[in-house]
Amino acid sequence: MKLFLSLISLVVFLIPQGFSQTKPKNIVLMVADDLGFQTGCYGDKVAKTPHLDALAKDGVLFKSAFASVASCSPSRATLLTGLPTHQSGQYGLAHATHNAHTFRTVQSLPKLLQKEGYFTAQVSKLHVQPESVYPWDFTGEKVGGRNPVAVADAVKGVIEKAAEKPFFILVGFTDPHRAAKGFGNDAKLPPAAKTDEFDPKSLTLPYFFPDQPEVRAEYADYFRSVQRLDIGVGMVMKTLKDAKKLDETLVIFLSDNGIPFPGAKTTLYDTGVHLPLIVRSPNQKKRGLTNEAMVSWTDIAPTILDFAGVKPDTAMLGKSFLPILEEEKAKGWDVVYGSHQFHEITMYYPMRMIRTRTHKLIHNLAHPLPYPFASDLHGSDMWQGILKRKDTMMGERSRKAFENRPEWELYDLSKDPNELKNLAKSPDHAELLKGLQEKLKKWRTETKDPWLIKDSHE
């Protein structure tokens, strides 16, 4: 008995020691490009996403997760810095003539983790700059992001290169982003990337889609791209499992912004920012959970740093949701914010947003301008069809309301989840409006919003 007790003591003594000193705390952050809720685990009946569904069953599926901005580079900068776009400096797209840069002074996940001994790697799409802010031990920008085999191979290579070091891998899939034409479904890819045809008639269209043949055809094409993304997620998970890293790795899967159709991506409507988030932690006590906490992409970097045990010497980051990962209805997670400046450099349209469980307030700072269209959305069959027919509606939303916005938009999401009835000028909502405006201004002040400036008359 004495020996037994001693053994128990020894074990109790050894476990936490061993854990804190040697157990690697790897991180894999998988980012889908322009994915909405077209997945089985989020309730879509047509989508074929068995690997994402399996990840959700093995992890935690967040029901109220929000991007801070619905544009690729700004959103990815937010993921990697924990800052809204007006504070990261990544105001718009990084490539070509758009040329936006994160501020040189900003701390990023790869920078902070590299300093703590991590092997940092990015595979396929990155889309933020400059390099000095985002230092990677392995750069895999040239890995084909629609090729699941290439992505998984690159991940395998990184794990081998990391050797004894813990690793942080950012996997940037290219699916289900639009290609120059369609969604890349005609690309030459290995047999493992083969996707099914989807019957356009079988699809339930989002409320902002006109029900037209070319729209259904385009949307069906999108589902194939989503399926290919799912195959990639499955291959990355298999790679982690085969390398025996699953029990040592935090896996996060999410999307950068809403679907690439007019009315979603580049907006701060829920279609642009309410997104999938699936987290699988090796430390979970239960699996297959759902979580209703309102989390923001500004919380992703703090969560990852928390998991890694890294405390950054900066006060600018959001907050870790690791402590409430397994709570279905955690208290104190009931509001998120958003900020948008550009998508393409010619698309100046700064907006600010506060969203609670029941309401959303959007401040359109450049409201005298028409709402600008991203070139891929402008070129979509959906938009070209609307132009050709001279439609006045985009599904349930009027084109006029979409293209010419007032300074303030206030929506009661409990009664109007599609954000169609602007209550900003409703006398019954004046007090609510004022309260949300004050909270939004407080957040802008705290996050040092450069757009908080005096106008010429002040």
Added chain:
Amino acid sequence: MKLFLSLISLVVFLIPQGFSQTKPKNIVLMVADDLGFQTGCYGDKVAKTPHLDALAKDGVLFKSAFASVASCSPSRATLLTGLPTHQSGQYGLAHATHNAHTFRTVQSLPKLLQKEGYFTAQVSKLHVQPESVYPWDFTGEKVGGRNPVAVADAVKGVIEKAAEKPFFILVGFTDPHRAAKGFGNDAKLPPAAKTDEFDPKSLTLPYFFPDQPEVRAEYADYFRSVQRLDIGVGMVMKTLKDAKKLDETLVIFLSDNGIPFPGAKTTLYDTGVHLPLIVRSPNQKKRGLTNEAMVSWTDIAPTILDFAGVKPDTAMLGKSFLPILEEEKAKGWDVVYGSHQFHEITMYYPMRMIRTRTHKLIHNLAHPLPYPFASDLHGSDMWQGILKRKDTMMGERSRKAFENRPEWELYDLSKDPNELKNLAKSPDHAELLKGLQEKLKKWRTETKDPWLIKDSHE
């Protein structure tokens, strides 16, 4: 006689050889910060600018020289790349939250000249980025730009460092830019930088100034800053002379943009872009000339490269005015263009301009927005006075016209040099308007203007 002829032949043979092979072709580009025509050589009766006047007497004074944009970083990028701001990528200010960057692929003067064996140096204000586009053998950004002694010392140091190499020195004075308060006239500077007091009553106010005591006081303060700039120019010229480099050096003096008062800087009115340019070439046959060619800041880099004998492998640059330097009225120099995107990042207001001898057309691409104010101009005593008194006029220009602009502005400068009467909707000018619009569109197409995009209805 035979010997004499042989000697002549020898001399004739040797001179060009020696010239082309060994004579250094140094370049000094001096850039004033926010200087207009407040100099004696440009006809101002009050200004004290003996050194600029002397430079003009020894060189060529351009009467129709134009910046391509009236904002510091974009204008300096144009000077160093020969490209309008929409083509250089330096869309706005480089520092702080503005964070604009020249495209990585752009060729710049320091890059091209360094490759040809030049020692490249910048002294005091630079205000463009990234470093990879603008490589300097000597970086003197910390040299106090209001201290003429420090600037001249730095130039002296660069000449010594260059040793046997030809040099290219960019001198960026801080005068006569506004300081946090006033124009830096209270700064602790060496006795040599001492300036005179100017009598506010003695000043002739520009047409867009309200005649108010605080405006005259502020403008008088500005003249002191101009005088200090002039002292700096004198000291730089003396440094060149003392180093016996005057006969081997092309000297160019100009300003980045118009005066820092509401109605000038950040606009494409002549108050913003019609600027001083004085050139002194060691190869001049005559001195004290004036030149009426319409030259643009996009021509500065090609002129410098021409002087250096460097032919860049890029088709994007303007044209050298060296061949017509000593022609008072050269043919074929009768039009300039302009392009503006931002000043501060919050000041989105893209404009395009074509200016001939007699007319100007401005295209305000974001015309639904109110014209944005730079923070230094907003904070000026002039503007604060206008706000306090609720003035409806800015001198001869109406505030309404200045703050809310139509899409097109067309001015007949021969009858309306102050650009007060917009003829864009005048039926009598419809044909002229159309012709200028076509030329402007051609220029925008040739310069690959990213803002030449389809709107949502096309």
